Amino acid sequence: MSQPRTCPVVAFDHNSPEHSADPVASYARLRAEAPVAWTDAHGGFWVLSDYDAVFEAARDDATFSSGRSSYGGEGLANTIPKAPVRLHIPVELDLPEHRSYRKILNPVTSPAAVAELQPMIERWTTWFIDQVIEAGSCDFASVIGVPAVVTLDWLGLDVDDWRRYSRALHSVLADSPGSPAHTHAVEVDIPWMEEQITAAITARRARPSDDLISYLLAQDVDGAPITDDAAYSMVELLISGGVGTTASLVSQTLVHLSRHPGQRRQLVEEPELLTRAVEEFLRVFSPTQALARTVTRDTEFRGCPMKKGDRALLAWSSANRDPAQFEDPDDVVLTRWPNRHTAFGMGIHRCAGAHVGRAIARQLIGEIIRRMPDYVVDLDGLQTYAHQGVNAGFQRIPATFTPGPRLGPP
Numbered sequence: 294m295s296q297p298r299t300c301p302v303v304a305f306d307h308n309s310p311e312h313s314a315d316p317v318a319s320y321a322r323l324r325a326e327a328p329v330a331w332t333d334a335h336g337g338f339w340v341l342s343d344y345d346a347v348f349e350a351a352r353d354d355a356t357f358s359s360g361r362s363s364y365g366g367e368g369l370a371n372t373i374p375k376a377p378v379r380l381h382i383p384v385e386l387d388l389p390e391h392r393s394y395r396k397i398l399n400p401v402t403s404p405a406a407v408a409e410l411q412p413m414i415e416r417w418t419t420w421f422i423d424q425v426i427e428a429g430s431c432d433f434a435s436v437i438g439v440p441a442v443v444t445l446d447w448l449g450l451d452v453d454d455w456r457r458y459s460r461a462l463h464s465v466l467a468d469s470p471g472s473p474a475h476t477h478a479v480e481v482d483i484p485w486m487e488e489q490i491t492a493a494i495t496a497r498r499a500r501p502s503d504d505l506i507s508y509l510l511a512q513d514v515d516g517a518p519i520t521d522d523a524a525y526s527m528v529e530l531l532i533s534g535g536v537g538t539t540a541s542l543v544s545q546t547l548v549h550l551s552r553h554p555g556q557r558r559q560l561v562e563e564p565e566l567l568t569r570a571v572e573e574f575l576r577v578f579s580p581t582q583a584l585a586r587t588v589t590r591d592t593e594f595r596g597c598p599m600k601k602g603d604r605a606l607l608a609w610s611s612a613n614r615d616p617a618q619f620e621d622p623d624d625v626v627l628t629r630w631p632n633r634h635t636a637f638g639m640g641i642h643r644c645a646g647a648h649v650g651r652a653i654a655r656q657l658i659g660e661i662i663r664r665m666p667d668y669v670v671d672l673d674g675l676q677t678y679a680h681q682g683v684n685a686g687f688q689r690i691p692a693t694f695t696p697g698p699r700l701g702p703p
């Protein structure tokens with residue numbers, strides 16, 4: 294419901310075609326004119342777009358709750374509009390419950406745990422590149438299935454279904470409610486995904502294996518065995534968090550490096566630069582563009598009167614290009630350091646899978662530029678996601694390159 298505000302009211306909708314046509318320019322305007330503003334879109338919400346505002350709200354989780362509620366409709370609490378999926382744990386929990394579940398994830402997502410995943414990441418990267426390397430042309434969107442397959446393999450789900458999981462979760466989060474893609478996701482693909490995960494949980498309860506689902510089912514939460522429902526909520530979040538984000542990062546990076554062959558050459562010649570370069574790609578491309586919170590009490594935030602139940606959108610991507618925080622924010626500086634970007638969020642919900650995402654991105658980008666050093670993306674054939682409000686990126690990336698040999702078995 295629209296209400297009188299003493300703060301700027303803007304005509305902003307992160308899901309609109311106007312915003313999706315150029316999210317960087319759209320946020321630059323907003324950040325310069327009204328870094329904390331109210332918009333009437335989607336029932337009304339605050340949009341926070343400069344670094345300080347995003348930082349302050351993300352760190353004040355008592356005032357900016359991630360918990361599920363009926364404010365702003367039903368569904369996933371951290372998107373606007375809310376997406377019709379089951380509860381995601383721990384991203385939709387506030388303290389103290391959040392801590393009980395987050396500590397389950399920390400040991401399996403630590404740098405040491407990710408080092409153990411590295412051989413699997415390498416194997417799948419080789420396999421995906423092998424599928425196209427002899428042809429001399431491909432759609433990179435099919436090669437960047439690596440994050441999805443690694444996540445499913447890690448969890449112990451059927452890797453052959455990676456496209457269906459990716460499509461379902463992307464569509465339900467990013468497409469407009471009522472659109473054919475969204476309706477198909479809600480009515481067909483999401484129920485299918487729920488069946489797969491539920492069946493896997495039942496199977497691992499009966500016969501544990503060495504996969505992540507079995508690990509989750511063996512955990513206690515505050516002294517009691519984890520429930521199947523909670524395990525489901527964690528599995529769905531791991532797929533949702535692991536699949537689209539890293540693919541988005543790699544897709545945008547590959548297009549950037551086609552446009553900037555000098556930077557690509559530099560990364561091929563000095564692969565040790567990749568670690569910092571990936572942080573810079575995270576900053577400029579911000580795969581997760583913006584996520585939401587719900588205000589828990591009447592308060593004044595940066596001079597704006599926020600009311601209990603108001604929804605607020607934290608634009609990570611806009612914070613990442615704030616000139617007050619980053620020098621020449623629109624330049625891609627491969628060696629930028631320090632680089633305090635917000636691409637993984639901030640505060641208690643900071644991405645649990647950050648090390649996994651980084652490891653996959655480094656391997657995939659590194660191997661593509663090593664094995665296809667002269668690839669050229671057909672920029673006219675590029676297709677972005679229809680909506681760039683939550684996940685930015687490309688769904689079609691046609692490219693040509695000098696064919697090379699396969700490295701793995703046929």
Ligand code: HEM
Nearest residue numbers: 383384534535538539580581637638642644645646649650
């Ligand atoms: C480039 C890759 C990635 C990006 C940009 C990204 C981004 C984010 C962001 C912005 C958040 C904060 C959510 C919030 O504040 O509401 C988050 C949380 C989370 N991400 Fe990621 N993510 C990535 C990769 C992954 C991967 C690979 C996984 C798992 C396999 C993962 C699992 C999670 C989980 C479980 C949370 C919730 C943490 C919590 O609530 O404590 N993410 N991610």
